[in-house]
Amino acid sequence: MKRYEKFADDIAELIRSGVLAAGQRVPSVRYASQTHGISPSTVFQAYYLLERRGLIRARPRSGYFVNDTFSLAGLGDRAPEPDLRPAVAAQVSESTEVDVSELVFSVLESIKNPDTVPFGSAFPSPALFPLQRLARSLSSATRDMDSRMVVSDLSPGNPSLRRQIALRYMVAGQMLPMEELLITNGALEALNLCLQAVTEPGDLVAIEAPAFYACLQVLERLKLKAVEIPVHPQHGIDLEVLEQALRRYPIKACWSMTSFQNPTGATVPEARKRDLVELLRKHEVPLIEDDVYAELYYGQHAPKPAKAFDTEGLVLHCGSFAKSLAPGYRVGWVAAGRYAQKVERLKLMTSLCASMPAQAAIADYLQHGGYDRHLRKLRHSLEDQQRAMLGAIARYFPAQTRVSQPSGGYFLWVELPETVDSLKVFQAALAQGISIAPGPMFSPTRRFKPFIRLNYGTPWNDTCERAMEMLGKIIRSMMGADAGRRS
Structure with missing residues (x-):
């Protein structure tokens, strides 16, 4: 990273x-140069970069100031503090059989048309990824592949790739033995295998509410029952409610996205992640940690996973390259703790191994392709796109709208006025060539009717802007004659 980029x-x-609050002056070029030991030209380059990102602006003969429109999700010059009430009642729900697949399939079908604006997609745009450079790694890795790898690199997977993943854990401050790592066909297979390793059909699993819809589909397929634990839009999973559920029900596992949760974007603070691990340890309940967005943080430091606080091997930490590097390569992994051998045997009993060329390609890219440089660019792009979508919500959506402002990932969780049915919004928007993800697909009990999840993982353009304007019109039309707009 260059000095001006670091500053x-x-x-x-x-x-x-x-x-540095909205409207506040940032350090002058002279002061920043003197106090940070960098040249004035380096400071200017940094400020020009921050201007391009929309974070600061120059005032003639006055210096640089934090943009008013950046503060508080960009919702106007003097936006009110965001309302951070929990999205669901803070109480334990009854265990629930899961049946959401038909709704999920209809949403997934809606994004197959390339002319549809993919706000309902679960993936960022392929345009954000170094696919040509990956193709060179794939070509090189395939050319040099030893035919004996067909047998030697069955599960747990390509040793070079596992070594690179272990190195990334180490750089993040976590020493992880390679023996704990298993390469899978994407994170979804890792999560499936983990659940199979620690549950039997009919068991109860604590999940988040709202929850990532694939989590619900996995429970449905494995004939498991869900106990919904509310997610606070700022602090993530509610530990107090989880503790009540653990006392009340014979819960066999807990599935949680502790960083940049899908769909809310919430991140559990570090201290509460430690508390989460300790709480589950007391009850001898394994944590299946879905951490696929771990690399997509916007600050300088990645949030630690709950796995970092695991001393007894009870956390099964699942990751993937699909969201950060290689969509379509379907390469994920799990650090399965005390369950590593059982998960590996389940893998051998189902799909034997992940694609060997894809594993070798990603291993080559991690070693030679400039992964961290790509990630810095990707994070800046996603943060810029988040700002653009928040601005569009401020311009076009009703005044009663509330929206998350996550510090990573690429989803916004939007609460519409309570009279609005997001399933009807989904149908009306799709008729206009716009896909969204309606709230009920994130709950086994079809809750969250006035909520939608929006994906800002596509580079912002006029089509996105017009689609947001149309969404605002659709939503207001469902509110009645006195629907309002943000000023």
């Missing part, structure tokens, strides 16, 4: 954390 990231972090 720009330092200032951006001060803005994100609220140390």
Whole structure:
């Protein structure tokens, strides 16, 4: 990273954390140069970069100031503090059989048409990924592949790739033995295998509410019952409610996205992740940690996973390259703790191994392709796109709308006025060539009717802007004659 980029990231972090507030002047070029030991030209380059990101602006003969429109999700010059009430009642729900697949399939079908605006997609745009450079790694890895790997690299997977993943854990401050790592066909297979390793049909699993719809589909397929635990839009899974559920029900596993949760974007603070691991340890309940968005953080430091606080091998930590590097390659992994051998045997009993050329290609890219440089660019792009979508919500959606502002990932969880049915919004929007993800697909009990999840993982353009304007019109039309707009 160049010096001006590092200084720009330092200032951006001060803005994100609220140390530099909206409208406040940032350090002068002279002062920044003297105090940080960098040249004035380096400071100027950093400030130009921050201007391009929309974080600061120059005032003639006055210096640089934090943009008013950045503060508080970009919802106007003097937007109110965001309402951070939990999205669902803070109480334990009854265990529920899961049946959401038909709704999920209809949403997935809606994004297959390339002319549809993919706000309902679960994936970022392929345009954000170094696919040509990956193709060179794939070509090189395939050319050099030893035919004996067909047998030697069955599960747990390509040793070079597992070594690279273990190195990334180490750089993040976590020593992880390679023996714990298993390569899978994407994170979804890892999560499936983990659940199979720790449950039997009919068992109860604590899940988040709202929950990632694939989690619900896995429970449905394995004939498991869900106990919904509310997710706070700022703090993530509600530990107090989870503790009540653990006392009340014979829960066999807990599935949680502890960072940049899908769909809310919530991240569990580090101290509460430690508490989560300790709570589950007391009850001898394994945690299946879905951490596929781990690399998509916007600050300078990645949030630690709950796995970092696991001392007894009870956390099965699942990751993937699909969201950060290689969509379509279907390469994920799990650090399965005390369950590593059982998960590996389940893998051998189902799909034997992940694609060997894909594993070798990603191993080559991680070693030679500049992964961290790509990630820095990807994070900046996603943060810019989040800002653009938040601005569009401010312009076009009703005044009563509430929206999350996650510090990573690429989803916004939007609460519409309570009279609006998101399933009807989904149908009306699809008729206009716009896909969204309606709230009921994120709950086995079809809750969250006035909620939608929006994906800002597509580079912003006029088509996105017009689609947001149309969404606003559809939503307001369902509110009645006195529907309002943000000023």
